[in-house]
Amino acid sequence: MHVRRLRGRTAPWIEQKRLKSGMARLVLKFGGTSVADLERIRNVARHVKREVDAGHEVAVVVSAMAGQTNRLVELCREAAPLHDAREYDAVVASGEQVTSGLLAIVLQEMGVNARSWQGWQVPMKTDENHGAARIREIDGSFMSERLAQGQVAVLAGFQGISPDNRISTLGRGGSDTSAVAIAAAIKADRCDIYTDVDGVYTTDPRIVPKAQRLDRVSFEEMLEMASLGAKVLQVRSVEMAMVHGVRTFVRSSFDDPDAPQNDENGTPIGTLICDEDELVEQQVVTGIAYAKDEAQISLRDVADKPGVAETVFGPLADASINVDMIVQNISPDGKTTDITFTVPEADYERAKKVLEDNRTEIGFQNMEGATDVVKVSVIGIGMRSHAGVAAQCFRGLASKGINIRAITTSEIKISVLIDSAYAELAVRTLHSLYGLDG
């Protein structure tokens, strides 16, 4: 059994808020591969036109043409390996500027009233953290006015304007965040993320061919999946969607824009990320995620005294190393403790050095580590009200002889750290175990 396929339902659920009036306000977001050349930009324009012809108000958010951002980033690196982030932003944001103008031209050519908007024109106000700025405030009133007049807004994604009147960018992948933020600002009924996959799956289809596309998933579940490496949506955009309640629909941009948008059951082809309340049927487990770029560090025989965790994790935080799973056990003699945790694989050597440098303060006997580990997670909002989900997981992995190095759990997630050699086996086993195979 797979979850949340709305078989038997015939009425599409989209635009439910404004369905009665027949009109909705939509934000459509297209990534770099969807606007890689003019042929694809024309395909994007046909998607936009379809929504306009259906009577909707449409704002579009575009990324730079595929390859352009890399070209511009490389130019900055060549100019100086360490460069002023404000200048980097001015250079790199030009990619989205180009795409926004081109899409507006193509839309006009199709008879659609459209104009481009740069981040500073909206304005999309961010903080001063150039290169990875956070959106502070968007005045959507002017754009809303134009939308209400029937003009399509084509927004250059990924960029805003900082407090010192300079161009800022939101960091790589920031166009998703732009789209969700503008959707919140203009009170859009839905934010459609057009991407190179047709939705969010119960797990990675490359590992489990039986993986099913989810029709709906809650913000909380998506957040766990995104942060665990299901790279459909940037984590920040999901956080923002959750905070502002922006219903976000992930769908393929490569579909024929004129083909039916719903499947044979009348269900739109894609995945709606929405509030828990909109989920039709709560399943216990929604998906299985995994993250390969983890590394494990274990400190043995640490003196078990108050404040020891701080001596370990304080210096790591100071070095901007993100610690994920943390497990602490009391040793048999009750006087020392073992601490195990994970860090991003890229920070592994640096983390070990930081700990070695602080060996005296921490007082551990020896340090062990491994990079050939993988974190596998079972995610489901339904497990909040279902006991035994974790036990089922451990039993299932044990039955295949998979050793668990560490375990952490949250309200809607169980994560286990295992040897990376067992990654695929573990994912397939759990996917089947929780009834996610088709």
Place this chain on the structure above:
Amino acid sequence: MHVRRLRGRTAPWIEQKRLKSGMARLVLKFGGTSVADLERIRNVARHVKREVDAGHEVAVVVSAMAGQTNRLVELCREAAPLHDAREYDAVVASGEQVTSGLLAIVLQEMGVNARSWQGWQVPMKTDENHGAARIREIDGSFMSERLAQGQVAVLAGFQGISPDNRISTLGRGGSDTSAVAIAAAIKADRCDIYTDVDGVYTTDPRIVPKAQRLDRVSFEEMLEMASLGAKVLQVRSVEMAMVHGVRTFVRSSFDDPDAPQNDENGTPIGTLICDEDELVEQQVVTGIAYAKDEAQISLRDVADKPGVAETVFGPLADASINVDMIVQNISPDGKTTDITFTVPEADYERAKKVLEDNRTEIGFQNMEGATDVVKVSVIGIGMRSHAGVAAQCFRGLASKGINIRAITTSEIKISVLIDSAYAELAVRTLHSLYGLDG
């Protein structure tokens, strides 16, 4: 004898206004070939650093990297042959945005305090004539403040902001105009145009190897030369320099930035375009220019009555066809007249059609035309006070058997229209005749 070489002078004339304080405010402008790649941008940065190290306040205006503007223009054309000029501007202006950021990065890497400025950040306010906007007003106060604090301003050329808060561009070659305009706004002592030639010559050195670089030329003379096809500077930028009295120095960007900037006589290597008062020695003739992209149209036996010129040139003006030389002669019988004029070669067929469509109103007997013509001009501010310059020209051409199709003159210019086969011969003859050979 060639004109205006300041041989024997040892004191350089540059920065004369602020020379006593040792500090000047300069605008340096670099075109697309000068910033074509990072190596050349580094060379540009060294030119900038030399001026900064000399104690000057420096604002730099840059074009897009060579080839980028064409790439962007082509993308717009592919998007739609007829496209919204506002969107074209957003797309095309991104090229200068990239260069301004990169140069700022490279300057910072060299230890020079620098930042990029986009047109909308200055702001460089233009009219709403997108694609070929004219500068209306520049508030240079904020930039001046930064310059006075020792920060180099790197301005994206060619662009501004229109009254509706959209990006505007000044038309191809507009970076020269940006540079002169910003020089006027920040009251710069001089605007240095770094280009792929080392100055303005008495004529095209490809035709006359003995052509001499001019040390100085007046605004008026430069205007005539620029509009006649000496493509060193955009005509609009010279007009603007003249109106605002911006001393403009044309020089090569490919020189070694650390080599001596003056020749063996202490004269800066380049050409200063300045007010007539600054010319050291007024020569009669300064240069010989030619324009090949002209076409001639002659209307025969037009009824010689009041208002006939209006019936000819009114419709051409309505069709935005630029008419240049106009010659009208009364025919022997005194009842009809012949009208000859030139139009840009690109508009030749269109002009003939406009005239044919208005044949009844104009009332001409027949129309003749030719595209294999060239306009050769003798230019010199000194001819205002010297008689016989024109007669000398006609005599010189006649001695070589060159037939003159039409003649027009202004205060400082004599232009003749001749068969294009004689173009080089005519230019060489006149260059020698007025003593311009070295």
